[in-house]
Amino acid sequence: MPKDGGIGASTKRREDIRFLTGRGVYTDDLNLHGQTFAVFCRSTVAHGKIVSIDTSATEAMPGVLAVFTGEDFKDVGGNPAGWLINSRDGTPMREPKRPVLAHGKVRHVGDAYAAVVAETYAQAKDAAEQLAADTVIDELPAIVDMKAAVADPSNRVHDEIPDNLCFDWGWIEDNRAAVDEVFKSAPHVTTLELVNNRLVPNAMEPRASIGEYFPGTGDYKLTTTSQNPHLTRLLIAAFVMGIPENKLQVVAPDVGGGFGSKIYHYGEEAVVLAAAKKLKRPVRWTAERSESFLSDAHGRDHVTKIELACEKDGTFLAFRTETLANVGAYLSNFSTATPTFLHGTLMAGPYKVPKVYVNVKTVFTNTAPVDAYRGAGRPEATFSLERVIDKMCRELGLDQFEVRRKNFITPDMYPYTTPVGLVYDTGNYHATLDKALEMTDLAGFEARAAEAKSRGKLRGLGLSTWIEACGIAPSNLVGVLGSRVGLYDAATVRVNATGNISVMTGAHSHGQGHETVFAQIVAEKLGVDANSVEIVHGDTAKIPFGMGSYGSRSLAVCGSAIDRAMGKIIAKGKKIAAHMLEAAEGDIEFKDGTFSVAGTDKAKTFGEIAFSAYVPHNYPLETLEPGLEETAFYDPGNFTYPAGAYLCEVEVDPDTGKVQVVAFHCADDFGNIMNPLIVEGQVHGGVGQGIGQALCENTSYDENGQLTSASFMDYAMPRADDVPFYNVDYSCQTPCTHNPLGVKGCGEAGAIGSPPAVVNAVIDALHRGGYDHVTHIDMPVSPARVWAAMQKH
Amino acid sequence: MTKVTLTVNGRSMSGEAEGRTLLVSFLREELGLTGTHVGCDTSQCGACVVHVDGKAVKSCTVLAQDVNGASVTTIEGMANEDGSLGVVQQAFQDHHGLQCGFCTPGMVMSSAALLAENPKPTEAEIRHYLEGNICRCTGYHNIVKAVLAASGQDVSALGVAAE
């Protein structure tokens, strides 16, 4: 057991104290002197031409201070996509401008075309209603269905894009012909068409932003619900508003969950800044949940045909997929990377499949933008693979466990280069599968199924063996792949004169517990009490730079940057110790917080070194600078590759079609573990969201582009009684080989691995109940869908 | 505007409310108690749960004037007198029953209401009782575990606890 709250300890989260006592400070909790309130006018039609907006009556209403329309922002930049993807024929993707406020056309229900700022929220709300009444929008036919969008070139989301296609991407295009050849001669081919359902992220804290402008200095401040304030600043500065970065402070205080939806820069952030400058007063906006449903970036939304070519014994020969990926009405910041490099590159799974070809056509529709949501592309890849493998096993009558084992990459094969461009550094997929089976009590399953049957329920068991690439990196690779930015991260470790430590990290914690875990790592490495370490995040004025938290990157990338900065601190401390102890620098050892001269009892504590660093008297200033503060930038050498095996048991009520998850076992390999308590929590949360995707969550647009699941009354969020206790294990550890902590990341695992395990379990239950005509049910596997599938004899 | 006076966490507090002022807005904006959160506009998510005269209510669906004179307990009033975490709060920390913290005030208030009604609830009773509180982070495992622990039940089989 680790001691003193260092690495590996299940340290209590320090941030919990403020959250549990109502003292957290989320954006909407701020109450600023002179604040004003913004309310946005949002399109009620999916597609329309803005004919006129008459602001005169609105401007005359009580309390109204300013009205903004798309016209006010037509000369500033657009909100860009972060990744440039080329089509198979080499042509670059189509990137329509995403304006701050819709201009000329509205392109989805919820598309903001105007904003009203008033003295009170109620006045702004009333005024926005007036402005909407004074706006004329000619409705155009809505483009909702992806297949229709591509097939009908006459109706366009963006006038300049004739077929509503952003790009037609092949991965790896050069392998296409060879893959096709495999399918022509394969002994068996299993084909599955499936939908990866669109999800509304629904972080419990709705988005909120407050803009401030300080006329005395010309400085701006944006307080916003962001997972990465530096990226938001960069986008506003370099692409949208042109505000110099040194004049713009972006602060993301306590943030109530993100799951991807708060990675991105949104137009509301630009509007509150522009309004604050115009009014010289703080301007605040907080989304109502109804607005969140319409305007947050959604997730997933793929329609995929996947084919598996194999031998009759289940040995994989090739995978081939064709996917339509919905990006919605505009490109959000990561929306082009998600269906491509976060999806196609994972299409080999943990398997030694020799050939893979992935085709993705990304389609504009009159729906809310779609972007990365917990897992981002990797859940889509995993779902397609694990569902088609399950179907193949049923078709050929093969044991699903043996088929996985037969095809797993084996531990002697690392580093392993996949046919879709990744190099897995390490792993042990047999070990996690064996562990999951041990946790499941496979031998007892038939008895459990019989007992369920005595209660009229059909019990089923579903497996998913998943892998992901996270800690997205390295910068040179992502640059080649089309990313407009490198994906390194930065940290500053500042040892204060009295020995306590401030760590400035580019990661942002919105539930992950960085304030606790990063302090554990610092305490362990520097041999100090964790309580003397403060983790500072979420403020561009305090932190050198950072790319924020998403893609399970915080520990692997930002944690490594902290580790590197600590290495510099220790090196500097040795110099100081050598000077103080009148020894050669090479003779100084650092252990457990003490600098000592090797082979002697001469030593200085960490605190003594720190104090000396700031109050030097006789330093050799040419070779030893005062101070003890180091900044490091860390660019990972590779992605990390967490992997695992998930087994789900469900019970299906054949009378109603209702599915209840009754057991869920997770055996994961996350490499080294920093805080087991937090790792378990991350897996629980991911699995909960995965069960939500698999069974409950249905984002539904009707043919007119109206969101029919636009509130918690119709969008089924998983509740406490929808899920079981999860059985979580992370003892199979193959530490990452290329980062200093040996960590892989655990934030997205549950959401990636669980949906196919749930759906496979439902199919298993139905087959066991005699409904073997059911080969697939699209998510969410709702009671109505299960019942309908059972009826089709 | 009408003057509304409440006993909040044992203290008499007053402020002005319109007819439409919701209890949650009154607490957050008029009394400055921002621990109670708003997570939806359809009375589903439960982030706003407080106790009014000892009963859990969704403060986003109660008019401030309708509870004029009532005794209200919010998350800010759940700690012990010495400032240490109360039993339910402490169990949530010990068992990692919160991540982003946004739903947490409502979860704690609902859990406390449950334990007041039912001091030793089963897992199923807890899950059912928390039906009106949505959490997006935890998958509910550690919330249910924390409530079991707060009621003095053994949770050692349900994963690690904080050291």
Next chain:
Amino acid sequence: MYNFDFVKPATLDEAVAALGGEDAQPLSGGQTLLPSMKQRLNAPGVLISLTGIAALKGVKLEGRTLVIGAATPHAVVATEAASVYPALAALAGGIGDPAVRNRGTIGGSLANNDPSACYPAAALGSGATIVTNTREIAADDFFTGMFETALEQGEIITAVKFPVPEKAAYLKFQQPASRFALTGAYVAKYQDGVRVAITGASEGGVFRWTEAEEALNRSFTAEALNGLSLPAEGMMGDLHGTPAYRAHLCAVMTRRAVTAAG
């Protein structure tokens, strides 16, 4: 929400007088009304809270009739009706969630007559009498369509009289998001016959399934319902279930309610 004037009378007479004013609406818990007002779908000029009227609260047994004050919260019914009319208490204890049950009232629910609400099924399934400030209305005459009742403008429900059956049960299949009834079946066996009320399913709101009642009058067993089904026509269809699915659930829930009633 648009603004309005709020009044909270202490007596029924004051409430009735206030309701005579222009744009006045009663508020009886508000667990449905307030969300609809937040969406600006409803904009009363004056809102009259009924929950301060002591005479409208409470659960009491009068002979074999359980009388529930209209402003009694679901949570109180769940507790206080449990020994006398357990099926009704269980239904009240399953509405919404605990916080909703502490505010929402029986009168508010019945007056709103949401097609997916639980209480209309209990009232119709029990052959209850809805008592107002001016008259008594039989449940069979009270529910006149989706969100529609026999109540006149300004008329206030004061109490609901439930004849206590020999046995009864309510089985609800929850809509996965809202947790309202996707379909709920209330079955009650009285000396003079069985009543079956279905909520959540029909475009016309709560209704009695007379064929099921006849079958159960012959034999109060789940098997007696074998072969009985309702047509999909006229059932609601939405994201959560087609009309055919709802029609199917009506039969499933009714069978289960009969079994549960014992």
